Amino acid sequence: xxGEVAERAPKEAKKGLRRPxxxxxxxxxxxxxxxxxxxxxxxYMVTTVFAMPQAMEINLPPAEEDSxxxxxxxxxxxxVRVDGExxxxxxxxxxxxxxxxxxxxxxxxxADSIRQxxxxxxxxxxxxxxxxxxxxxxxxxxxxxxxxYSDMVNILDEIDVIERSWNTTLAKQLKxxxxxxxxxxxxxxxxxxxxxxxxxxxxxxxxxxxxxxxxGEL
Amino acid sequence: xxxxxxxxxxxxxxYMATTQFKxxxxxxxxxxxxxxxIELPDKDIINVTITKYDSIYVxxxxxxxxxxxxxxxxxxxxxxRTVDKYTVAPxxxxxxxxxxxxxxxxxxxxxxSFGVMQDVMKQMxxxxxxxxxxxxxxxxxxxxx
Numbered sequence: 001x002x003g004e005v006a007e008r009a010p011k012e013a014k015k016g017l018r019r020p021x022x023x024x025x026x027x028x029x030x031x032x033x034x035x036x037x038x039x040x041x042x043x044y045m046v047t048t049v050f051a052m053p054q055a056m057e058i059n060l061p062p063a064e065e066d067s068x069x070x071x072x073x074x075x076x077x078x079x080v081r082v083d084g085e086x087x088x089x090x091x092x093x094x095x096x097x098x099x100x101x102x103x104x105x106x107x108x109x110x111a112d113s114i115r116q117x118x119x120x121x122x123x124x125x126x127x128x129x130x131x132x133x134x135x136x137x138x139x140x141x142x143x144x145x146x147x148x149y150s151d152m153v154n155i156l157d158e159i160d161v162i163e164r165s166w167n168t169t170l171a172k173q174l175k176x177x178x179x180x181x182x183x184x185x186x187x188x189x190x191x192x193x194x195x196x197x198x199x200x201x202x203x204x205x206x207x208x209x210x211x212x213x214x215x216g217e218l
Numbered sequence: 219x220x221x222x223x224x225x226x227x228x229x230x231x232x233y234m235a236t237t238q239f240k241x242x243x244x245x246x247x248x249x250x251x252x253x254x255x256i257e258l259p260d261k262d263i264i265n266v267t268i269t270k271y272d273s274i275y276v277x278x279x280x281x282x283x284x285x286x287x288x289x290x291x292x293x294x295x296x297x298x299r300t301v302d303k304y305t306v307a308p309x310x311x312x313x314x315x316x317x318x319x320x321x322x323x324x325x326x327x328x329x330x331s332f333g334v335m336q337d338v339m340k341q342m343x344x345x346x347x348x349x350x351x352x353x354x355x356x357x358x359x360x361x362x363x
Contacts, residue, residue, distance in 0.1 A: 030219070030220070030223065031219070034219075034223050034226070037226070037227070037230070038226070041230060052257075052258070052356075053249060053258055053353045053354065053355055053356075054252065054254045054255060054256060054257065054258065054353070054354055054355070054356055055254065055256045055257065055258045055323065055351040055352065055353055055354070056252055056254040056256065056351065056352045056353075056354055057256060057349070057350075057351055058324075058339075058349070058350055058351070058352055059348055059349050060339060060342065060343045060348040060349075061343075061348070062343070062346070062348060063343045063344045063346070082332075143332045143336075144332065145331060145332055145333030145336065146331060146332075146333065147331070147332045148328060148329055148330065148331060148332060149250065149268070149326045149327065149328060149329075149330040149331065149332055149334075149335045150250035150251075150328035150329070151332060152332055152335060153250040153251075153252055153328070153352065153354060154250070156252075157251075157252040157253055157254065157354075157357075160252070160253065160254060161253050196336075
């Protein structure tokens with residue numbers, strides 16, 4: 001380790017031009033440094049993962065008004081609302097003073113301030129539970145214009161995750177590939193719609209906020 | 219060994235200096251996260267970008283002919299258009315007119331308001347552009363048990 005100092009014998013003065021001087025050549029062993037450099041190089045090469053963005057497919061229903069209308073029984077309706085503050089609310093059936101939207105509590109560790117109100121596991125649990133309780137369930141998603149785009153993606157993602165996991169389980173039972181599942185096999189496709197937020201929804205949420213504050217949830 | 223190390227460092231520095239991890243973007247977008255596993259196509263796409271300030275841009279690559287010293291050279295050029303909620307669909311349709319296979323990809327910032335997304339989706343719906351992809355980053359699920 002370290003530098004080695006090699007002493008060279010003083011050169012014999014040739015032609016008397018060069019001063020007779022003791023020259024010291026320093027040799028530093030660079031092997032350890034190179035080892036470290038390569039180690040780091042290989043480490044970064046191996047561990048670097050380029051986070052490739054992924055896509056989510058969206059299929060909107062056609063705009064023709066009459067084909068768009070789908071009658072849904074009130075008893076089969078689950079509504080998930082995101083208000084202007086980005087809070088998530090859910091309720092079954094119609095909103096009445098006795099049946100106000102319930103708050104989906106924000107997760108405890110709010111690591112990401114953008115998604116601080118989004119509680120994926122809690123929402124997923126509600127969606128799974130209600131869909132198991134009622135196979136005819138239709139989910140209506142209402143998002144306030146002032147909420148963020150990520151709120152929409154969050155909800156659609158949870159729906160997608162549920163759909164995929166149930167179909168994967170089903171495919172395993174039938175010993176089929178997920179892509180080969182048909183409706184006859186009981187392939188699950190989540191029924192949901194994104195509706196339009198209306199002034200009435202603001203009033204419903206205002207009432208729900210009052211109730212949540214009275215109950216100490218907010 | 220010194221020459222080898224020289225070459226190694228030269229290469230290292232060369233790659234460090236020239237690597238661009240992300241092409242510089244004029245309109246930076248922070249993507250929302252999802253569990254989706256669909257891979258993104260890399261050609262025949264029309265990008266719709268929505269920034270956190272709710273401004274909308276449409277861009278796509280099309281064949282353009284440029285004249286260099288009297289010689290027409292065909293090359294790929296990226297066309298970028300600044301649009302609003304009323305012109306986004308017509309602009310997409312114009313881009314699709316040049317490449318009918320093109321798929322619409324919406325790349326929106328997670329902080330963009332839902333309202334602007336709703337407007338864009340409504341416009342697309344009315345113009346029979348019902349199918350599109352939205353770009354997300356992979357989810358980093360660290361769920362404390």
